Amino acid sequence: MTEKFDYSLIDKILEAHESSSTAVIAILQDIQEHYRYLPREIFPYLSKKLRVPQARIYSVATFYENFSLNPKGKFVIKVCDGTACHVRKSIPILDRLRSELALSDKKVTTDDLGFTVETVSCLGACGLAPVLTVNDKVYPAMTPDKASELVAALKEEL
Known part of the structure; x- marks a missing residue:
């Protein structure tokens, strides 16, 4: 680039x-x-x-983990995989996001720099689990289907 x-x-x-x-x-x-x-x-x-x-x-x-030497997407999605989120099924949400955006644990950013999907150890919103953030905005009680809807809405903003 x-x-x-x-x-x-x-x-x-x-x-x-x-x-x-x-x-x-x-x-x-x-x-x-x-x-x-x-x-x-x-x-x-x-x-x-x-x-x-x-x-x-x-x-x-x-x-420092917060710094990145690789370009990130316009929308940085962080999926919490802390204990509360993991127990409440955050991994199927992560899998859905990766599937829909053609990403993996090795490839975290889309080629068009629209999206980056990362996992984090904890977002500090355990009572709202499972949680993800998009550019630091919290989305509580996520499901794979809700994650798909969110991605569709974000794609319209690209």
């Missing part, structure tokens, strides 16, 4: 954090919020601007 990166946007993010090497996590969060992932092209740029070894920035980006 070839994309032009707006380094002026990154410069604004750096400026907001006073180009502080102690703000690497916050800077990466702001960059990911814009691109929905951390483009590899930014690491040498950040290294130069922050005067920090590129390996250190990369190690932060790969240590």
